[in-house]
Every structure is written in structure tokens, then in C-alpha cells.
Amino acid sequence: MADYGLTLEELEAAGCFDPPPLPPSPPVVCYRNAEGLPWDGQGEMPSWLKRAVNAGQSVEFFRVG
Known part of the structure; x- marks a missing residue:
């Protein structure tokens, strides 16, 4: 750190020791077919x-929840 002219306080203020952000949660399933x-x-x-839509089925037919 001394070679670069940095202090521990400067690194802490810059957030260098903050925990990494949590990964995004997986998207919620809105539609599912009979095979899952x-x-x-x-x-x-x-x-x-x-x-299925081209065969005449509606998208809403596959909505879950």
C-alpha cells in the first residue's frame, strides 16, 4: 500500500473491504407446459x-399460480 501512497482508511472508505453483493434471485416461473x-x-x-400458440392454444393456458 505504501508503494501506491494509500492508507488503510482510504481503502476502507472506497469500499474495498465491503462484502460482495448478493447474486440476483432466479426469475419466477410464470408459464409451464405439461412436461414441466x-x-x-x-x-x-x-x-x-x-x-402451442401456433396450434391455437392461448399463452394464458400455460400460466401458473
Whole structure:
């Protein structure tokens, strides 16, 4: 630290010794098919759900909870 002109107090003030942030919690499953394949409703619609919608089924049919 002395080579860089830093003190322990400066490092503490900068947060160098703070605990790391917690990882984000996994997304909540909003949709699930009969085989148990999940989709959280974020990102691109999975292929199993695209096929079901193209076959005439509604997305809401697969909603859980």
C-alpha cells in the first residue's frame, strides 16, 4: 500500500473491504407446459410455447399460480 501512497482508511472508505453483493434471485416461473418446461415470461418465447400458440392454444393456458 505504501508503494501506491494509500492508507488503510482510504481503502476502507472506497469500499474495498465491503462484502460482495448478493447474486440476483432466479426469475419466477410464470408459464409451464405439461412436461414441466418453464418460461419466466422474459426474453424470447420458448419453442414449446410458440408451437402451442401456433396450434391455437392461448399463452394464458400455460400460466401458473
